[in-house]
Structures are given as structure tokens and as C-alpha cells.
Amino acid sequence: MTEKIGVVGAGIVGLAVARELAAVRGAEVTVLEKEGRVGAHQTGHNSGVVHAGIYYPPGSLKARLCREGVALLKEYCAAHGLPYQEAGKLVVASTRAERAPLRALAERARANGVPGIAELDGLALREIEPHAIGVGAIHSPHTAICDFPAVAGRLALDVAEMGGSVRLSHPVRAIRERPGRVEVLAGRRKFAFDRLVVCGGLGTDAVSRMVGAPGDVRIVPFRGEFYALKGAARDLVRGLIYPVPDPRYPFLGVHLTRQIGGGVLVGPNAVLALAYEGYKRRNFRNVGQILGWPGTLRLARTHWRTGFKEIYGSLVKSVFVREARRYVPELTAADLERAPGGVRAQAVARDGRMVDDFVVDVHGKVVLVRNAPSPAATSSLAIARHIAGIVPALVR
Known part of the structure; x- marks a missing residue:
């Protein structure tokens, strides 16, 4: 019997998760999106940077999934003819006081396996960016730019080609976990799934309350x-x-x-x-x-x-x-x-601390992506693999 999995949210993370579950698990996947198009919020309102993994604490989910995600995203864009350009990045120290944190950032980047990291002085940075100034810089030559809405659109096509569906203009109104299934009221329809993955982005709190799992962060x-x-x-x-x-x-x-x-x-x-x-x-x-x-x-x-x-x-x-x-x-x-x-x-x-790392929780048959800020778009295909590894642990 084909497994039925629902995904809430047609941003780049939700669509990547849907594609991964359909490809690897052979699941019948349905993506539920309240807007009339995919990638309507964070996916379509960012700077388009494919982060190399410079900033994130070594060993964190962000560090690992960013580095994995870069490779997967570059390969995916090449396979589908989507724009991907290694424009290169300079992180510039404008004062002497910033030299020490800049060196620490370079060490972190190397610990995360970011390729090609070079530390430059004020003259060398101008060879990369002739109109820029600073007392020093880190150069990341493989930091790239791409079109994330175009990637999201291609992922949605993949889901459809694998037998799934992306239901636009289907806002989730209620979620109930029943024996053996999860019932979701979206738009004017009721859906029944074996499992549900919530990639709600800005709507995460509202959907989490429907699940009965408001959580310890908001x-x-x-x-x-x-x-x-x-x-x-x-x-x-x-x-x-x-x-x-x-x-x-x-x-x-x-x-x-x-x-x-x-x-x-x-x-x-x-x-x-x-x-x-x-x-x-x-x-x-x-x-x-x-x-x-x-x-x-x-x-x-x-x-x-x-x-x-x-x-x-x-x-x-x-x-x-x-x-x-x-x-x-x-x-x-x-x-x-x-x-x-x-x-x-x-x-x-609750204590006012901004949560830095990605956070994914499991509540019954529901997987909740609690925190997926930047570099989530860069990491989306790797996040999808990570979540696909969590979903099988749920018990029917």
C-alpha cells in the first residue's frame, strides 16, 4: 500500500521535502499551500545568496546541512538548467578592531570545510573588488547566487512528475491525529495522511497549535x-x-x-x-x-x-x-x-534567546520544522534528506 504523506508549505524547504519523500520513499505526497503560488514568502523575498557555510558553529545542523546543501543545490541547478553563479564573497573588516573576529570567522569557515577561504589585506581585497575598502577581508570564491523561486518552481514540477500534487490556495484550517492517520482540513477539503510534515515558515506557530504542540519557541x-x-x-x-x-x-x-x-x-x-x-x-x-x-x-x-x-x-x-x-x-x-x-x-x-540553529521536532505522526531561517534556502535539499531520515521513525 502506497504511503500517503502531507507537507504543509510550498516554500523551497517544503517542496524539497516533498520531492525527497516521493523520490526516496515512493510516497504519494500532497503539498498544501495557502497562497496561490509556490515560494510566496521567504523563498521569494531573499537576496538569492547560496551561502558557503562561513558563519555557523562547527557541528551544528546549520553548518552540516549548509555544506551538504550547497553541493546538492549546485548539482540540481546544473541538471535542470537553472541559473547558478559563483560570484564570490568578501567579508570585510572596516576597522582594526574587526581584525580579530575576522580571523576567528576564517577559522570557523575552514573548520566547516568551506573551500578556497583566503585572508586578504586591504590591498589584496581591492584586487577582488576594486571599489571596496577595508583593513582586511575573507574571500570565499565559491559563494554563489541563484534564483530560489525558479528552484522552487522546478521542485514543484518534480513532485507532480513523481505522482504527487501541490495544492495551491489550500490554507490549513485544522489538523487532527487519529489512530493510523492524520486528518487535515485545508481549503474546503479534508485529507487523510499516514504522516504530516509541517514546513510552515511564518505560519509555523498557527499550524503547531493545530497539531497541539505549540512548543518551547515561537x-x-x-x-x-x-x-x-x-x-x-x-x-x-x-x-x-x-x-x-x-x-x-x-x-x-x-x-x-x-x-x-x-x-x-x-x-x-x-x-x-x-x-x-x-x-x-x-x-x-x-x-x-x-x-x-x-x-x-x-x-x-x-x-x-x-x-x-x-x-x-x-x-x-x-x-x-x-x-x-x-x-x-x-x-x-x-x-x-x-x-x-x-x-x-x-x-x-521563552527566555528571549534567538534560536540560531535549525530545529525539527516530532509530535506523534507529525514532523514540525520549528526554525529554518537562512541558510535554509541554500540547505533545502539537505534539510529534505535530514527530514526524510526522521519521518521513517514514526510508528503507524
Whole structure:
């Protein structure tokens, strides 16, 4: 008898999981997505960077699955004619005080097996990025860019070709675990599955409550806003230029990112949003749920200075310009125009700690992806293999 598995969420992670389960298990897979298209949220609102694995603690799920995911994603894009370009990344120290954390970052990258890592001085970095400045840099030549929405679209086709289905405009309304099955009400239909995998992203908390497993962490959304370089200013950036990150946060700071197609993004910042899909500043739809989680207020109390700085940068364009000019001083305010942003689903614990690693829980016959922020898109095919290894442990 063919196993029936449901997957909630048609972002790149959910679709990769569905494809993996159909290919490896021969399962009949149904993906349930509330939007009218695949990759509508985090998959379609990111900078398109294929991360090499520089930042993540050695031994963590992020470190392992990122490195595995890069290889799988590169191979997948080549097999299906999808764009994939090794644009290269510089992580630039702009002051002497950043030299020590930069060296530590290089050691971490090597521990994670990131290939080609080189430490450069201020002159050598200009050979890679002639218009950039700094006192030193790490060069990651194999950091790449791709089109994640295109990858998600191809994954959806794979699922269909393997006998599965992707049900768009099917928001999940209720989930009940019964003896031998999981019942899911989505849209106006009821589905019965042997197992269910939840890759809900920004909707993770709502679906987790339906399962009866709210968990010890909650999703706190952070809006990331971007500018794009205009005209000739795009030629000032060849690849990717990043700052040395603040180790207290899982965000990487305002950076310059070349895109598939030739554009260059500047950003993102990280502003607490008050709606799970808070792409606009005045969206307060979920303020009660977000602020009602004790971890949100504890996070705000601990990091209020940084939060205020991010809000100020959101409102004042010159802050973005100043951050970009630290690395490419030729840029001016006239070179930057607003670009679409995104919202990051960041898990926060009750004590206010931002959860850094990927988190996957099992509740009965349901697998819940609790935390899958960046580099989840890079790691998606490896995350799918990891989850496929968890699903068989569930008992009928």
C-alpha cells in the first residue's frame, strides 16, 4: 500500500521535502499551500545568496546541512538548467578592531570545510573588488547566487512528475491525529495522511497549535528592507560584499549583493515586525500573538538599543547609505532606490534567546520544522534528506 504523506508549505524547504519523500520513499505526497503560488514568502523575498557555510558553529545542523546543501543545490541547478553563479564573497573588516573576529570567522569557515577561504589585506581585497575598502577581508570564491523561486518552481514540477500534487490556495484550517492517520482540513477539503510534515515558515506557530504542540519557541518575524543600486553604480560591485557580523545576532548586517540578472541589492536591516507577513511598516495584524510571547519582550528589553538603531535605519535612507559607504565609498544617496523586502521567520525562546540553529521536532505522526531561517534556502535539499531520515521513525 502506497504511503500517503502531507507537507504543509510550498516554500523551497517544503517542496524539497516533498520531492525527497516521493523520490526516496515512493510516497504519494500532497503539498498544501495557502497562497496561490509556490515560494510566496521567504523563498521569494531573499537576496538569492547560496551561502558557503562561513558563519555557523562547527557541528551544528546549520553548518552540516549548509555544506551538504550547497553541493546538492549546485548539482540540481546544473541538471535542470537553472541559473547558478559563483560570484564570490568578501567579508570585510572596516576597522582594526574587526581584525580579530575576522580571523576567528576564517577559522570557523575552514573548520566547516568551506573551500578556497583566503585572508586578504586591504590591498589584496581591492584586487577582488576594486571599489571596496577595508583593513582586511575573507574571500570565499565559491559563494554563489541563484534564483530560489525558479528552484522552487522546478521542485514543484518534480513532485507532480513523481505522482504527487501541490495544492495551491489550500490554507490549513485544522489538523487532527487519529489512530493510523492524520486528518487535515485545508481549503474546503479534508485529507487523510499516514504522516504530516509541517514546513510552515511564518505560519509555523498557527499550524503547531493545530497539531497541539505549540512548543518551547515561537516565531518572531523580522522585516528585512532593501535598496537596489541604480544605473552605473551597479558596476561598483562585482560580487558580494559583507560586513563582519555581530556574534550576538543571527543577522549578517547590511551588505551588497549582486543578483542573477545583474542587479545589486543593499541590505537588509532587521526590524521587528508586528505581523507574520509584515512586509509593510503599518501592518499590525498579529501584534497580540507576537508581543504576547514572553520571549519577544525579553528580547526587546535586552537588545533595545540595537532595535532602536534598526528602526531608525528603516526610516532614514542616509543610514543605509552610510553603511554601504563603509565598504564602497563611491556610492551616494542618489545611487540607491527602494527595492522589495522580506520577512524572516526567526524562532525565539521563552527566555528571549534567538534560536540560531535549525530545529525539527516530532509530535506523534507529525514532523514540525520549528526554525529554518537562512541558510535554509541554500540547505533545502539537505534539510529534505535530514527530514526524510526522521519521518521513517514514526510508528503507524
